[in-house]
Amino acid sequence: MSGRDLRLFITNHRSEDLEKLAFRMKDGLGSTRYKPVDYHQLRVFTEAKKLLSANIEIKIQKTVQAAKMTKEQTYIKQHRQVWCLEQKRLMKAEQRADLELLQFLEHGTNSQFLSEMMEYELNLEEDRKSFKAGTVDPIVQLKNDLQHRLSEVHHNALQNRSDCDLILEQVEFVKEQQNDIIEKLKCEIQAAEESISVTGTEELLSSLEVIPRDLEQIPKQVLLLHCPYPDLKASLLNEFQTFGNKYKFRLQNINERLKALDSCCGWSELDHFIFHTTIDQYPHDLKNRRTMYMDMLQRLLPHKSKQELNDHERSWDWYRFTVEQQKSLVQGWIRDKKDLHLKAVATLDEACMAYEEEIALKNDRRRQQEICAELKDKLEHWRAQQEEMARLEAGIADRKQAEEEEKQKKENLKSIQKRSLEKEKIKQYYTEKQMMRNEMEKRDQQRLEELKKSMAEQAKKDRERVQFRQCLHQQRVKEKEVQALQLQQEEEERQSRLNILRNQVAVVAEFDPVRMMSDTEASKARLGIGADEEFVLQRPLFNLHTYSENQIVSDPRVRIEQALREAGLHNTFYAKEVLSNICPPRPPRRDMESTVFQT
Incomplete structure (x- = not known):
């Protein structure tokens, strides 16, 4: 309209x-x-x-x-x-x-290597020929045979249906064989690619070590050069150390940042390889370069969304920026160290010349002091220049990082706006969760009341048990007192018996030279004189409280140990295992268990 x-x-x-x-x-x-x-x-x-x-x-x-x-x-x-x-x-x-x-x-610098490579190429050619003869040639022969049969079918009607079925079965069997061969070849290709990728990864890791080993060390020329002024040389060496520590600290920060980042930026190696090779194909001076390679990436990686491509591009740019920053820092380190080396050598040469002039002209000491002061001023001025350069470089890096963080904040704001639409669902979820918490709290309260009730009953039982144990303890104390009194009476009886024995064996012998020259009872006992006399067993001095013979023999551990000893196996590992697993006939009391070694 x-x-x-x-x-x-x-x-x-x-x-x-x-x-x-x-x-x-x-x-x-x-x-x-x-x-x-x-x-x-x-x-x-x-x-x-x-x-x-x-x-x-x-x-x-x-x-x-x-x-x-x-x-x-x-x-x-x-x-x-x-x-x-x-x-x-x-x-x-x-x-x-x-x-x-x-x-x-x-x-042909390495003839042995070339000969090995030629032999390897000949072996590969022989393997290729044998593989072709074993797999490709039979397929070609089968194809020609089928074409010949088809031409015969066109000229002459096929009379036997079973021949056709047999041919189809053979073709299907050959197809299965070819599929198996193709799967094996794919597995071999994948293994070869993995080995190549591992080698490439090792080379990449070795190439990432961009820091020369002698970069952190003081140059030997500076150490070997003679300096008549120890303070000046010490300040130069200190300057080298502070210079190296400053760059080393900054490089450690960059390396920690690189360790936190992934070289593939969270993608698989194949997707990341397609991503950066596709971007590298398009020159930087191309008009609408980003639009072109983003269109190609969406074609090559259809399973990745545009947002994922943008995020990966940003992560990859940040990773490359960090690597380039590391390289530029190392290059600056090398350049500044070379300048410092040259200036240190020049400073040492000037110091030597000044010292020679001091020896030649002893009266010109004031000139020497002026030269030393001038050299120190130059060194401090150069140090100030280096520090200013380092501050400027750090400020540039910080500004770049701040820009990246600002971009990240903008993206976070966008994501927050998207998440605002989901607040209603979250509120509903929280209400349901609160209801579940209330129900759970109610169940917990009920369970707590039940536990309090059961604990009160248990406390009542424990008090009764403690009273019972106190009664038992008092009874045992009384029994121990009775036993102590009995032991005291037995000790008094034993002392009285000992006194009687002492009185019996007291020395009452008189001077008897005949008895002195005659044989003793011990010598008579050795010679067998008076052996038929009756031996009078006296009463034992102590009462023994131990196990009886029947109790000892009834223990299965004793019987098993005796059987193992008779068999000659009591010192083997088998005997140790068997005896350690046998329980006593009567388990020990729980209150007699030791808790010394328990943690």
Whole structure:
């Protein structure tokens, strides 16, 4: 509908006109302003307008589709141009690599290595021929045989259906064999690629060690150069150490940042390889470079969304920026150390010359002091310049990092705006969770009351048990007192018996030279004189409380140990294991267990 038709279609409506028209219709008067409506004509008019709008919509869709096709063709054309340039570059690189290989082979610096490579190539050629004879040639022969059979079928009708089924079975069997071979080849290819990737990773890790080993050390020339002023040389050495520590600290920060980052930025190696190789194909001076490689990445990585590609691009840029910052820092370290080395050597040379002048002209000591002060001023001025340069570099790096953080904050704000839509769901979740917590708290209260009740009952039982144990303890104390009294009485009886024995063996012998010269009872006992006399057993001095023979023999541990000893196995590991696993016939009391070695 055009603007003119729209103005004709829109009418001015007033409530006063409607009331006047209602009054006129009630009074039976006609209206010269409003005419009777021709609905057929209006229906035809609306159908024509609908058809016209449908045609316009179809034209718009065709135009949009044509624009999409044109845009797609334009992108493909630009991609094709980039591909052609990349193909030329790769062909030149291949030619360069072939030329370098030919030059290496022509020089022949390592004949043993070349001979091994030639032997390896011959072995590969023999393996290729044997593989072709074992897999490819039978397939070609089967194909020719099938073509010959098909030609015979076209000329002569197939009489036997079983021959056809047999041929199909053979073909299916060959297909299965080929599939198995292809799967094995794929596994071998994957293993080879993994070994190559491991080698590449080791080379990459070795290449990442961009710090020369002698960079942190003081140059030998500076250490070996003679300096007549120990303070000056000490300050130079201190300057080298502070210089190295400063760069080492900054490099450690960058290395920690690199360790926190992933070289693949969270993607798989294949996806990351496709990502950075695709980006590298497009030169930096190309117009709409980012649009082009993002379009190609969406084609090559359809399982990755545009947001994921943007995030990965940002992470990859940050990783490359960190690596470049590390390289630039190491290069600056090398450059500044070289400058410091040259200036230190020049300073030491100047110091030596000044010292020689001091020896030659002893009276010119004031000049020597001025030279030393000038040298120190130069060194401090150079140190200030180095510190200012380091501060400027750190400020540049901090500003870049602040820009990256600002970008990250903007993205976080966008994500917060997206999450605001989910607050209602979160509130509902929290209400449900609160209800569950209330129910759980109610169950916990019930359980707590039950536990309190059971603990009160247990405390009552424990008090009764303690009272019972106190009674037992008092009873045992009384028994021990009775036993102590009994032991005291027995001790008194024993002392009385000992006194009687002492009185019996007291010395009452008189001087008897005959008895003195005669044999003693011990010598008579050795000679067997008086052996038939009756031996009178006296009462034992102590009462023994121990196990009886039946109790000892009834213990299974004693019997098993005796059986092992008789068999000659009591010192073996088997005997130790058996005896350690046998329980006593009566388990020990729990209150007699030792808790010394328990933790």
